[in-house]
Amino acid sequence: MGPSLISRLQAVMGGDLAHAWASARRQWGTQLATFTVLSATFAIVVFASVWAMNLQRLVSHWGESVQVAAYLHDELGELDIKKLQEELLKDPRIQSVQLVTKKMAVENFRGQMASYAPDLLDDEQFSTPFPASLKLRLHDQIAAQDRVKVVEELAADLRQMRGVEDVSYGQSWIKSYASSVDLLVGIGLFLGMVLLAGSLLVIGNAIRAGLAARREEIEIMELIGATLDNLRRPYLVEGAAIAFAAIVAALLVNAFVFDGLLKKMKAQLAFSHIATELRFLTTAEVLVAVVLAVVVGCIGSWLAIRQMNDGWAAARRAGGQL
Amino acid sequence: MISFSHVYKTYAGSRGQEIHALRDLNVEIARGEFVFLTGPSGAGKTTFFRLLSAYDRATSGQATVAGIRLNDLSGNDLAYYRRKLGVVFQDFRLLKHKTVLENVTLPLIIRGESPNAQRERAMQVLQDVGLHHKANEWPEQLSGGEQQRVAIARALIHRPGLIIADEPTGNLDPELSEEIMDLFEQANAQGTTVVVATHDHELVRRRNKRTLRLLAGQISDAELAAKGGMEWAHR
Ligand SMILES: Nc1ncnc2c1ncn2[C@@H]1O[C@H](COP(=O)(O)OP(=O)(O)O)[C@@H](O)[C@H]1O
Ligand SMILES: [Mg+2]
Numbered sequence: 196m197g198p199s200l201i202s203r204l205q206a207v208m209g210g211d212l213a214h215a216w217a218s219a220r221r222q223w224g225t226q227l228a229t230f231t232v233l234s235a236t237f238a239i240v241v242f243a244s245v246w247a248m249n250l251q252r253l254v255s256h257w258g259e260s261v262q263v264a265a266y267l268h269d270e271l272g273e274l275d276i277k278k279l280q281e282e283l284l285k286d287p288r289i290q291s292v293q294l295v296t297k298k299m300a301v302e303n304f305r306g307q308m309a310s311y312a313p314d315l316l317d318d319e320q321f322s323t324p325f326p327a328s329l330k331l332r333l334h335d336q337i338a339a340q341d342r343v344k345v346v347e348e349l350a351a352d353l354r355q356m357r358g359v360e361d362v363s364y365g366q367s368w369i370k371s372y373a374s375s376v377d378l379l380v381g382i383g384l385f386l387g388m389v390l391l392a393g394s395l396l397v398i399g400n401a402i403r404a405g406l407a408a409r410r411e412e413i414e415i416m417e418l419i420g421a422t423l424d425n426l427r428r429p430y431l432v433e434g435a436a437i438a439f440a441a442i443v444a445a446l447l448v449n450a451f452v453f454d455g456l457l458k459k460m461k462a463q464l465a466f467s468h469i470a471t472e473l474r475f476l477t478t479a480e481v482l483v484a485v486v487l488a489v490v491v492g493c494i495g496s497w498l499a500i501r502q503m504n505d506g507w508a509a510a511r512r513a514g515g516q517l
Numbered sequence: 518m519i520s521f522s523h524v525y526k527t528y529a530g531s532r533g534q535e536i537h538a539l540r541d542l543n544v545e546i547a548r549g550e551f552v553f554l555t556g557p558s559g560a561g562k563t564t565f566f567r568l569l570s571a572y573d574r575a576t577s578g579q580a581t582v583a584g585i586r587l588n589d590l591s592g593n594d595l596a597y598y599r600r601k602l603g604v605v606f607q608d609f610r611l612l613k614h615k616t617v618l619e620n621v622t623l624p625l626i627i628r629g630e631s632p633n634a635q636r637e638r639a640m641q642v643l644q645d646v647g648l649h650h651k652a653n654e655w656p657e658q659l660s661g662g663e664q665q666r667v668a669i670a671r672a673l674i675h676r677p678g679l680i681i682a683d684e685p686t687g688n689l690d691p692e693l694s695e696e697i698m699d700l701f702e703q704a705n706a707q708g709t710t711v712v713v714a715t716h717d718h719e720l721v722r723r724r725n726k727r728t729l730r731l732l733a734g735q736i737s738d739a740e741l742a743a744k745g746g747m748e749w750a751h752r
Contacts, residue, residue, distance in 0.1 A: 221614065418570070418599060420597065420599035421627045422593050423592070505592075506595040
């Protein structure tokens with residue numbers, strides 16, 4: 196069973212791959228053009244994906260440091276604050292709660308202001324209007340794309356709570372961060388769709404050219420009993436093979452470019468700490484890219500061979516009537 | 518096995534006139550028979566074979582083989598019917614971009630048989646037609662006669678139930694022609710029905726088989742009677 200299955204597969208696939216290779220040699224001009232255009236297209240898509248993913252990771256990394264500050268009523272006692280703190284810690288959205296007392300707030304302020312207005316600090320009469328606050332950090336498990344929404348919801352909830360005077364979380368900054376990430380992902384998706392649609396056309400055209408060049412061959416195959424599936428399969432394999440070669444080339448080029456850029460960034464102080472956060476695709480992501488490309492290859496050639504022959508092409512070409 | 522009843526095949530001529538390549542053709546051939554088809558060029562031999570091999574469809578009339586109505590064939594049924602045949606086309610119809618061995622093996626490849634079995638059988642039929650030493654050459658490197666023998670090998674390789682050969686010895690010298698006919702007779706001895714179109718009257722005479730003579734798209738009774746085929750004429 197085993198060996199016969201393998202040899203059957205070998206008979207089927209070996210023949211189809213040989214067919215793909217033979218057609219590559221016979222129409223190397225078309226095939227080279229297809230391969231080049233496809234590699235370039237895939238390379239752009241891979242490039243955009245790699246950098247979009249890195250950007251999202253960077254931004255969400257920054258997003259992690261987003262803090263929500265809940266300012267407390269003045270008359271709130273130490274015990275009340277402790278209670279509130281414990282209550283908040285039970286909230287699944289919250290990772291940690293840190294109390295900033297009035298005194299600490301003053302000291303923070305002084306520390307920050309020291310270089311600007313040293314005289315101010317000497318003034319014993321200077322009493323600050325700073326209220327005590329609870330600094331909340333969002334839970335680590337919350338995904339980057341959900342953080343903004345969660346922060347906004349959390350802020351609204353906090354405002355309802357007794358003892359909370361006001362809430363701040365860098366509202367404007369967080370909004371623009373969210374919309375810019377959305378925009379980037381949107382643009383990326385649109386670009387990807389357009390390029391993939393283009394890939395389908397490119398592959399389809401290559402296959403169609405192959406079909407035209409091999410019309411006689413296909414007719415002969417038909418006449419000796421090849422089924423439509425027999426005839427189509429080599430072209431599907433051919434489309435998949437072109438796409439496979441193209442995605443491999445695209446990935447290699449991207450890996451090179453990524454490596455080069457990373458080295459340049461590391462050499463520059465301003466980017467060096469960002470550079471350590473960047474990474475290329477994981478093995479799983481590479482596999483996904485290859486599988487997607489092969490699927491695109493198959494679909495592209497499928498579109499070209501969909502309405503292939505009905506079995507009577509040879510007769511029609513010979514002037515026969517049906 | 519083969520039954521043609523009131524079959525017409527009409528082509529459109531260059532000036533739009535109708536050309537009846539076959540007109541009211543009635544033919545019966547039993548399973549296991551060996552039949553020669555003769556007739557002058559343009560008589561309709563190739564057209565008859567085209568219909569028989571489901572290469573083309575009749576314009577009207579009923580053509581059946583082994584109970585299969587050829588006019589109704591489509592899709593995979595069409596392919597599976599064609600697989601049962603071994604056809605030697607008058608113009609060989611070899612694949613230019615495949616070697617002799619690959620060409621001969623094609624019917625087995627289509628069936629998905631194992632590469633080892635394919636190769637063994639292919640070398641055997643190539644040996645039978647005397648071309649095993651040319652297995653790896655390209656069809657265009659061969660003479661007309663050699664190409665014809667490749668086409669014959671391809672028609673024999675899958676041991677078809679019906680062999681249809683259109684002037685298979687047209688490019689062969691008498692000696693080779695006899696060898697090829699022997700191959701067809703061997704296949705016939707194993708139960709394969711064989712129909713061979715030929716111009717070669719010597720060949721036909723020596724083999725002493727049932728002979729159908731086509732004339733202007735019809736079976737000519739007179740010729741059948743003259744060949745001693747009276748018993749077939751009125752079946
Ligand atoms: N595709 C075609 N278009 C128009 N006429 C054809 C076509 N094929 C054959 N014919 C005509 O049909 C007749 C029979 O041809 P054919 O079957 O090839 O004869 P044979 O094989 O006996 O020489 C001829 O008159 C030929 O010109
Ligand atoms: Mg002819």
